[in-house]
Amino acid sequence: MVVGGTDKLLAQMRRGAIEYCVLALLMSKDRYGFEITRELSAANELVTSEGTVYPLLTRLRNDGLVDTYWQESTEGPPRRYYRITPSGKRALKSFIDQWARFRDSVDTILSKER
């Protein structure tokens, strides 16, 4: 791997991690697409283009980690809401455990070698 590949690596890591960020956002309440993208883009470095969140939501739905329902909106047409499923909750829990260990290991090595 070359150092110039950092952008690509970050893009891949971002893509992988965002899925779980979405699941985490849905733990507290059901949300619609715009709400999810707004929360994600409020966090730095997480979303480069907001539109890419929608394909990701579709994938989560196809994988059975979230499901969706339509709800009337006070402003404009009905909205599609996303809700985390039990298997989504399990996936998130296992990611949180593994992520913590992964992050700690990388941080430990990086801080030693600095």
Place this chain on the structure above:
Amino acid sequence: MKELTTSDRIVEEYLDNLRDALRSVNPSRAKEFVAEIKQHIADARANLVPGDEVAIRNLLERIGSPIALANELEETETPRTVGGMDRATPWLIAFGGFAFGFGWFVGLYGLWTSKTWHIWDKLLGTIIWPGGLLGTFYLFVAFAGSENCHGVSRLGQVVAALSCSSQGLLVLPRAFQFLTGFVMVAAPIFTMFRLNEVLARGYVDESNRRGIRLVKSRRSARTRTSTHVVWIILALMVLFFYIFVAA
């Protein structure tokens, strides 16, 4: 009708470009995605000062370029998992017949239970030919015909050849005999290539009732057209063949 503002026009142009970029994506999925982006823009615009063109442009910039979104959508589609059975099926369809005829039936089972192939490919795999290349062999035996001569042989000498009659393909001109022979051999091989081609390039999208979604569809739009041409030629040849043999 309400007149479009400059901001509306910018949004419309963006959505048009997006639809254009999504032409290679499964149409129902593309439509759904455009609707999601449209809703996103509407939600975001609710918080903007009306007529603020710069804000609209910034908003669209944040959403992402149509090309980038189309690429992302293609990457996000779950790839079809190709099972070992799917890989074996085209070969079993072509050559399985030689395994006591049994292999072809296994291939047929694989073909019809798989989600990889479209109904037309399943029919193709079944009809041309039953038994695969073994079917070709039987077609030769059935249709190649024979030449019967009735004569009287005495002491190793043919005294009189009273009559000779030909049956089957032998009644046809030699060039046509060659052509039909070629078709009989080439057709199941073409079928095998066709099934393998679909296997190699296709995604199956559950939401797409018509079956196959193509991965690199920008290129394969052309591939599909050429496949259709080959299909039509093959169908005509088969039709021609049956008519002549039956006649």
